[in-house]
Amino acid sequence: MSSGAEALWRERHHPSYAIHMPAPDDFAFWRERARALVQCDIPPDRVSWIEPGGTKSLFADSEFADVPVPDSSSAIVRASKAFLSLARQAALHSDPDRFALLYRLLWRLQDDTRLMEDKADFDVRRLDALGKAVRRDSHKMHAFVRFRLVEAGGQEGDEAGHREHYVAWFEPEHHILRANAGFFVRRFANMRWSILTPRGSLHWNGEVLCEGPAAQKSDAPDGDPTEDLWRRYYASIFNPARLKIGAMLKEMPKKYWKNMPETALIPELVAGAQKRESEMVATGALEFDPQPETLEAIEKAVSQCRKCPIGDLENHAVMGEGPRNADLMIVGEQPGDQEDLAGRPFVGPAGQLLDAALKVAGIDRAGVYVTNAVKHFKFVQRGKRRLHQSPTAKEIDTCRWWLEGERALVRPKLVLALGASAARSLLGKTVSINKVRGRAIALEDGSELWVTVHPSYLLRLDGDARAAQERDFAADLASVRARMEMV
Ligand code: URA
Numbered sequence: 213m214s215s216g217a218e219a220l221w222r223e224r225h226h227p228s229y230a231i232h233m234p235a236p237d238d239f240a241f242w243r244e245r246a247r248a249l250v251q252c253d254i255p256p257d258r259v260s261w262i263e264p265g266g267t268k269s270l271f272a273d274s275e276f277a278d279v280p281v282p283d284s285s286s287a288i289v290r291a292s293k294a295f296l297s298l299a300r301q302a303a304l305h306s307d308p309d310r311f312a313l314l315y316r317l318l319w320r321l322q323d324d325t326r327l328m329e330d331k332a333d334f335d336v337r338r339l340d341a342l343g344k345a346v347r348r349d350s351h352k353m354h355a356f357v358r359f360r361l362v363e364a365g366g367q368e369g370d371e372a373g374h375r376e377h378y379v380a381w382f383e384p385e386h387h388i389l390r391a392n393a394g395f396f397v398r399r400f401a402n403m404r405w406s407i408l409t410p411r412g413s414l415h416w417n418g419e420v421l422c423e424g425p426a427a428q429k430s431d432a433p434d435g436d437p438t439e440d441l442w443r444r445y446y447a448s449i450f451n452p453a454r455l456k457i458g459a460m461l462k463e464m465p466k467k468y469w470k471n472m473p474e475t476a477l478i479p480e481l482v483a484g485a486q487k488r489e490s491e492m493v494a495t496g497a498l499e500f501d502p503q504p505e506t507l508e509a510i511e512k513a514v515s516q517c518r519k520c521p522i523g524d525l526e527n528h529a530v531m532g533e534g535p536r537n538a539d540l541m542i543v544g545e546q547p548g549d550q551e552d553l554a555g556r557p558f559v560g561p562a563g564q565l566l567d568a569a570l571k572v573a574g575i576d577r578a579g580v581y582v583t584n585a586v587k588h589f590k591f592v593q594r595g596k597r598r599l600h601q602s603p604t605a606k607e608i609d610t611c612r613w614w615l616e617g618e619r620a621l622v623r624p625k626l627v628l629a630l631g632a633s634a635a636r637s638l639l640g641k642t643v644s645i646n647k648v649r650g651r652a653i654a655l656e657d658g659s660e661l662w663v664t665v666h667p668s669y670l671l672r673l674d675g676d677a678r679a680a681q682e683r684d685f686a687a688d689l690a691s692v693r694a695r696m697e698m699v
Pocket residue numbers: 544545546547548551556557558559560562563584668
């Protein structure tokens with residue numbers, strides 16, 4: 213065969229495939245295409261993953277074959293939970309080769325199911341590094357996005373405005389904008405805001421989230437009265453006891469400083485730090501850290517948390533417990549008296565009722581991550597007794613930071629909220645349990661929320677009312693159990 217004919221023969225028998233990604237962060241699309249390619253036995257060196265606006269392939273589209281469709285008898289594609297969870301993060305990296313790396317790893321996992329444990333493997337190390345960079349970028353975004361007022365709120369009923377409009381400018385290194393939208397919607401649920409970035413923009417009007425095009429720094433406001441607010445806020449939370457310039461620079465790289473009004477205060481704060489230290493030790497300063505990266509770090513931070521007054525009561529923080537890769541997370545309201553003493557969630561009367569109901573539903577509590585919307589016990593002292601008090605919406609919203617940290621690390625497929633406080637924490641707004649129970653609610657991270665009543669509510673009922681509510685509670689748990697089989 214001549215070399216030209218040989219090339220033609222090879223091309224016919226070993227065609228190449230171009231996959232055009234619809235968006236640079238579309239992990240679901242990559243996953244679906246990658247699965248089909250593995251099932252059709254297409255090795256990684258014959259696949260080009262092309263991003264929108266990314267570098268064009270050396271070849272014209274006509275030189276690529278159509279992507280094959282696997283038939284129904286195709287083998288199951290193996291992908292461990294550890295791989296998928298890291299791959300989902302790494303897919304947001306700005307490295308143009310990330311989708312090829314992911315596919316190469318998926319391909320290799322079919323023969324080597326323990327590949328992800330090989331920390332010396334080049335591809336595994338690269339995946340870890342991409343995931344870490346993306347997580348770090350997200351932490352920065354959570355910590356350093358600063359909203360500035362661009363439009364004052366109008367009178368109620370005023371068509372033009374009713375709400376003040378805040379705008380923030382941020383420069384993410386990776387494609388993290390959409391993946392972090394839920395964080396900002398929940399945290400600033402009642403504000404009207406826009407986040408502008410060079411990679412796209414997000415706009416929230418208090419009800420609906422929209423995506424917009426990429427923006428430029430000049431589109432964002434550059435100074436306004438709220439900056440003073442930030443400055444005062446930062447001055448109040450600035451903790452001189454922790455003042456280490458090196459560490460500060462690490463946490464707040466200079467490239468973020470330029471967008472932060474409060475950084476103008478840093479020299480002044482450094483100078484005044486010594487003087488203020490004793491005052492702050494006495495009052496207990498607020499921390500303003502990026503989200504911790506491990507459950508242990510969250511536990512430690514929660515035990516020192518004084519972002520709301522509940523932490524100042526005589527109590528202990530109660531961290532969630534359970535497998536750190538649990539498929540199901542159950543979220544209660546807050547620890548009670550017994551949980552506070554034991555340092556574990558749901559061990560008192562409500563916990564016993566919950567355990568019994570889980571057993572009937574066929575859900576093994578040992579496989580579930582159990583936690584609370586609020587991590588400290590809120591109570592009033594009556595003689596020797598500590599009487600439970602419900603947390604306020606503000607306290608729930610403040611403590612949501614920790615629950616979000618737990619969710620980001622455990623990444624449950626299903627979340628079950630027990631009662632209104634847990635539902636508020638997960639949905640960012642108060643809902644009526646009866647309106648939302650018994651059906652799946654999609655959460656922004658791809659997991660599914662189910663809502664039911666709190667077991668303490670059942671304990672307060674008796675007679676027929678209790679029997680009826682227990683039946684509904686059991687039915688809700690049975691639905692969750694059934695869903696666990698499917699997701
Ligand atoms: N109630 C809750 O909501 N959580 C607990 O941990 C115990 C009781």
